[in-house]
Amino acid sequence: MPDLNLLITLDVLLAEGSVERAAKRLHLSPSAMSRALARLRHTTGDPLLVRAGRGLVPTPHALALREQVSRLVQEAQAALRPAQAVDMALVERTFTLRTSEEFIECFGAALLRRIAQEAPGLRLRLLSKTDKDTAPLRDARVDLDIGVVDPSAGPEVLTQTLFRDRLIGVVRNGHPLSCGAVSLQRYAEGQHLYVSRRGQDRGQIDDALQALGVTRQIHTIVAGFATAIALARDTDLIASVPERYIAQRNELFCFELPLSLPTFSVAMLWHPRLDADPAHRWLRSCLREVCGP
Structure with missing residues (x-):
């Protein structure tokens, strides 16, 4: 295989x-x-530079190569240059982007306004997040994944927290729980909705209730x-x-859950190949600002 470093030598x-x-x-x-010139002559099968009086002049083959070699060197230097601002x-x-409907409902409009103002040529393809599989990031099917941090996410995926959150209870205005203190017993005795993207029938709230000797x-x-x-x-x-x-949201009564649950982080995840990409970095900064306190 030819030594591509010789292109720079030939160009100079x-x-x-x-x-x-x-x-x-x-x-x-x-x-x-002189040794590099000898290698170039051997590689190309042409003298490239020949004596003419006290100096050297290019051969016809060298003249034919000059523009092409110069362009190749400039393109290689541009490719290896650190990413610039865009x-x-x-x-x-x-x-x-892959995320939940509720995230888009809460933050999507503000994000789209920022894009319309500063990057009108940028388009988002929004996919529903149904699992925590990071394969779409590795396979370049997804550019940015947003959701609750998964401790088992592979080290090849980069993560940055957008905000921390906690679970609270919500009922309609006028619901019995909207009047008076929400005790553990009153909470557990009600009829509950449970959110599970994978169709499971119990989760951390049920585990916490069970530890207190209560079921819902x-x-x-x-x-x-x-x-x-x-x-x-x-x-x-x-x-x-x-x-x-x-x-x-209107028409809802919100209350603190009568049991102790840990807070959780909502983060964005991306593959390292996009970490230095200027446009991707800009999009990540927009998300951080939109989701900020």
């Missing part, structure tokens, strides 16, 4: 027309440059918090949902 030799000047420019000794107003690109009755299982909130608003069912997702 053709530009300088002198072994000595080319050696100085590349910080090499004249003898090292004018987002000129970017034409589509990013695929799950009346309906749904796949997302947006559905749970909508049903709680129009029925007598009790939903336990992330606090950030009900900040703008």
